[in-house]
Amino acid sequence: MTDTHRAETDRGSLVEPDPPYDWPGYRSTEFRHPNRPLLELPHGPTELHGPVFGDRDVDPLDADLTRHGDGEPLGERIIVSGRLLDDRGHPIAHQMVEVWQANAAGRYAHGVDQHPAPLDPNFIGAGRCLTDAQGGYRFVTIKPGAYPWRNHANAWRPAHIHFSVFGRAFTERLVTQMYFPGDPLFEFDPIFRSVSEGARGRLISAFDLDTTIEEWALGYQFDVVVSGHLATPMVG
Amino acid sequence: MTGAAPTPSQTVGPFFDLGFRWLDGSELVPASHPGAIRIEGQVLDGRGDPVPDAVIEIFQADEHGHFPPATATAWRGLGRCLCDESGHYHFVTVKPGSLGGDAAPHIDVSVFARGLLQRLVTRCYFGDEGANADDPLLHGIGGDRASTLLARADQGAYRFDIHLQGAKETAFFAW
Numbered sequence: 001m002t003d004t005h006r007a008e009t010d011r012g013s014l015v016e017p018d019p020p021y022d023w024p025g026y027r028s029t030e031f032r033h034p035n036r037p038l039l040e041l042p043h044g045p046t047e048l049h050g051p052v053f054g055d056r057d058v059d060p061l062d063a064d065l066t067r068h069g070d071g072e073p074l075g076e077r078i079i080v081s082g083r084l085l086d087d088r089g090h091p092i093a094h095q096m097v098e099v100w101q102a103n104a105a106g107r108y109a110h111g112v113d114q115h116p117a118p119l120d121p122n123f124i125g126a127g128r129c130l131t132d133a134q135g136g137y138r139f140v141t142i143k144p145g146a147y148p149w150r151n152h153a154n155a156w157r158p159a160h161i162h163f164s165v166f167g168r169a170f171t172e173r174l175v176t177q178m179y180f181p182g183d184p185l186f187e188f189d190p191i192f193r194s195v196s197e198g199a200r201g202r203l204i205s206a207f208d209l210d211t212t213i214e215e216w217a218l219g220y221q222f223d224v225v226v227s228g229h230l231a232t233p234m235v236g
Numbered sequence: 237m238t239g240a241a242p243t244p245s246q247t248v249g250p251f252f253d254l255g256f257r258w259l260d261g262s263e264l265v266p267a268s269h270p271g272a273i274r275i276e277g278q279v280l281d282g283r284g285d286p287v288p289d290a291v292i293e294i295f296q297a298d299e300h301g302h303f304p305p306a307t308a309t310a311w312r313g314l315g316r317c318l319c320d321e322s323g324h325y326h327f328v329t330v331k332p333g334s335l336g337g338d339a340a341p342h343i344d345v346s347v348f349a350r351g352l353l354q355r356l357v358t359r360c361y362f363g364d365e366g367a368n369a370d371d372p373l374l375h376g377i378g379g380d381r382a383s384t385l386l387a388r389a390d391q392g393a394y395r396f397d398i399h400l401q402g403a404k405e406t407a408f409f410a411w
Contacts, residue, residue: 018245019353026247028351031282032400034408036381041357041409042373045335046296046344049303051314057259089240100255110251112289126254162248162255170295170344171411175355177246194353195244202243227242228411 017199025190027151043171050169053096053130063129065099065141069122075104075142077217080178080205083135084165087227091135092172097224098128098164099139106145106159115147140217146185158185158192163224171228178222179204245354250289252348253318262317264296264329271299274393275360276326279319279347282401286323290349291316292398294327294360296342301333326393331362340371342385347398357409360396364389381407 021033041047066073080099084092102108102125105117109124123142131137144159160177167173179192181204186192192200202225211219265272275294279287294315297303304313317325332341340361347356361368363386368374374382384406387394399406 017242021353021356023353026351026353029353030351031285032287032349032351034356034401034405035282036405036407038408038410039377041359041411043411044337044339045301045303046332046342047411049295049297049313051295051312052304053312085240087239087242098255100251108251108254110254112250124254126258128255128258162246162252164248164255170346173293173346173355174243174245175248175348176243177249191246191353195246199241199244202241203246223240223243225240225243 017196017202019194023190023194026194041171047170050166050172053094053166055130057096058128058130062127063137063139065101065123065125065127065139067140068124068126069120071122073103073120073123073142075120075123075145077140078143079138079140079211079213079217079219080161080222081136081138081211081219082205082222082224084131084137084167085135085223085225086167086172087225091131091133092168092226093131093133093135095131095168096128096166097131097137098126099141099161100126101141101161102144102147102159104142104145106147108147117145117147143180143218146183151190156185156188158183158189163222165224165226167226167228169228172226174224174226176224177203180220181205181207247350247353248291248348250350252289252291256291256316256318259314259316260318261315262325262327264311264313264315264327267328269330271330272328273331274326274328275343275387275396276324276393277387277396277398279323279325279349279398280400284402287349287400288319288321288323290319290323290325290347292319292325293346293348294329295344295346296329297332297335299330299333301335338367338370338372340365340367340374342371345398347400356400357411358398358406359385359409360387360394361385362387362389362394377407
């Protein structure tokens with residue numbers, strides 16, 4: 001049996017806990033999912049390295065999404081912080097974290113978004129920062145609203161913030177979404193539910209009183225754990 | 237239990253350029269850079285329709301086979317191109333130098349899009365590269381599927397279309 005064939009038969013274990021490509025509940029997957037089995041990517045030099053970012057790539061204000069307009073945006077000010085970790089629990093320092101989101105009314109500052117909710121001239125909804133030496137990141141933003149989409153009848157996305165992280169290697173690149181605890185829309189959302197039940201909780205932030213600042217903003221904690229199989233390089 | 241449970245992937249959705257546009261890095265080197273090459277292509281779905289709401293990221297060694305941070309220059313090795321309305325993307329870059337062993341020069345490619353719950357990963361090889369014949373990965377895949385990984389030299393550029401599904405489906409990888 002070749003490595004390629006072995007990879008095809010073991011595909012399920014390779015992609016877990018990530019969602020499948022073919023997920024009929026999310027209609028846009030229909031013509032965008034591959035039908036052929038995935039092959040095993042050898043972990044050569046390109047896979048085991050990754051881009052490096054530095055202070056010139058970020059301004060400290062980039063992490064405060066409430067200060068990108070002329071005035072204060074409307075909505076519930078929140079703090080979202082956590083750590084970027086590898087799957088051994090080790091912090092990943094000095095790496096890029098990008099976020100984007102809807103405003104408090106559930107509207108993206110994006111020309112394609114036609115949801116008839118108000119734009120906020122003081123809120124764009126994009127930010128980024130580098131993790132610190134302990135892998136920590138921190139954003140100040142506005143709690144995003146839920147918004148409708150046309151995937152199915154009366155479809156609404158639970159409130160979420162998009163997260164994009166690079167990790168230390170090409171294999172550790174991850175884009176995900178962070179949700180808020182207790183959202184009643186979870187049980188109706190095919191994107192959230194594309195993740196196996198046992199792993200969905202990893203997408204939900206935790207309210208945290210220590211992150212909360214008295215008389216100013218509620219705080220949420222959300223760790224992002226990337227898995228790149230760096231500890232067990234495969235032979236291709 | 238030691239370690240941490242990996243965070244699952246979710247789709248970039250349709251509004252990713254809000255977060256990604258600051259690094260719309262199609263040019264890894266200036267077009268005037270010695271040895272600069274252009275890679276261009278189109279992302280297509282299973283009906284053959286262009287995918288406009290996709291973003292392509294590439295990662296690669298420089299022309300000496302070096303990766304950050306061990307490069308002599310500010311080479312980051314990362315390119316990011318937000319597809320246009322017709323699903324087209326392009327990069328100006330260099331062909332990676334030798335990566336050691338029998339591996340032919342190649343670039344790692346990630347595809348993110350609305351409708352992809354996690355990225356798709358593939359590799360871009362150079363169709364006019366003699367070392368392809370000895371590359372273990374291309375050799376192991378073989379045939380028509382391996383040919384989907386070859387960028388075709390075409391009028392001064394390399395053409396690398398990405399078919400998400402269908403008869404011409406690109407070979408994708410689990411990592």
